[in-house]
Amino acid sequence: MRRVVRRRHSGFVNLFHSRRFGQLETESLLEFDFLSVSECDSGIQAIISQPVVLEWRDRSGRLHSHIPDYGVLVDGEGVIAEIKTDRDSRLTNMIDRTSSLKSALPAHGFKYEMYTESRIYQEPRYTRAQTLLAGLSYRPSDEDISRVGRCLSGQASGKEAARIIHDLNEKPEFIYNVYAMAIDGRLLVSSDNGPLRFSISKVEEAKYVSRI
Numbered sequence: 076m077r078r079v080v081r082r083r084h085s086g087f088v089n090l091f092h093s094r095r096f097g098q099l100e101t102e103s104l105l106e107f108d109f110l111s112v113s114e115c116d117s118g119i120q121a122i123i124s125q126p127v128v129l130e131w132r133d134r135s136g137r138l139h140s141h142i143p144d145y146g147v148l149v150d151g152e153g154v155i156a157e158i159k160t161d162r163d164s165r166l167t168n169m170i171d172r173t174s175s176l177k178s179a180l181p182a183h184g185f186k187y188e189m190y191t192e193s194r195i196y197q198e199p200r201y202t203r204a205q206t207l208l209a210g211l212s213y214r215p216s217d218e219d220i221s222r223v224g225r226c227l228s229g230q231a232s233g234k235e236a237a238r239i240i241h242d243l244n245e246k247p248e249f250i251y252n253v254y255a256m257a258i259d260g261r262l263l264v265s266s267d268n269g270p271l272r273f274s275i276s277k278v279e280e281a282k283y284v285s286r287i
Contacts, residue, residue, distance in 0.1 A: 094211060094258060096122045099145075106144060106158045109195050113147070114211070115204040117260045121148040126155070131175035133168065141172060143187075153185040161191045199268050206271060207264070210254025219252050220261060224275055224282070233265060233274030 091099045091110040099122060101107045113119045126146030131139055145156040155176070163169055176187040195201065215223075226242050227234060234242070236250045243249070253273060256262045261279065265272040 092211075093122070094255075100124050102144075103158065105160060105192065105195065108201075109145075109156075109158050109190055111208060112195060112201055112204045115207045115258055115264075116200075117263075118150050119147060120151070122146070129155070129176060129180075131172050131179065133171040133175070139172070141176075155180060155185050155187045157187070157189050158195075159189060159191055161193055164189055164191050199266070203264065203266075203271060207254045207257050210251040210256075210258060213251045213255040215252035215255055219249075220256060223253060223256060223262070224279060227262070227273065227275045230274060233263070233272035235270050235272055239273065 089101050089107060091101055091107055091114075093099055093110065093114055095114060099110055101110060110122070113122060123146045125142050125144065127143070129141050129143060131141060133139065143155045144158045147154045147156045157173070159169065164173075173187065173189055180187045222243055223239060226239055236253045239253055240247065240249050253262070257264050257273060262273045262275060265274075
């Protein structure tokens with residue numbers, strides 16, 4: 076686990092126990108919620124805390140150093156992620172820093188992104204993540220993974236978790252195994268505002284069909 080540098084303004088330090096990225100430290104509840112949502116986003120392949128020390132210039136040309144919150148690999152692209160409240164994102168020094176780093180980092184192969192409350196709590200993504208995180212501590216067996224995969228084979232529109240449990244004749248708590256499989260990226264999750272529906276990719280479906 077990477078040791079986080081305590082900032083002078085921070086009075087909150089907590090651990091987020093990610094099953095995908097290991098233990099990550101947070102300095103605010105907003106950072107914790109950012110990690111919660113990221114845990115359930117299959118497009119995010121890696122996260123590390125405070126990845127690098129950056130230098131930037133304000134509008135007067137003065138040089139500053141800064142340690143960003145997270146380094147994130149999103150769909151194969153490196154992103155330096157800053158987690159800020161909507162209010163803080165509008166401060167003059169924050170606007171200067173964002174502008175400077177957005178201009179400078181692409182030359183080094185990275186993007187600079189600000190994740191504010193409005194972005195982190197965007198629906199239905201946030202509520203979907205909170206639902207799936209109920210399965211964070213579950214570890215479905217290989218047999219359970221295969222059974223769910225076969226159950227979803229040929230179902231292009233997917234199935235709701237309750238239907239999967241019914242079709243497999245499982246107990247209600249089996250739903251947490253379904254959630255865990257979604258967190259692990261084994262299942263695709265619907266992105267609309269309706270009830271969660273789970274499906275599998277064509278690549279995964281080929282594996283399960285070959286076992287029937």
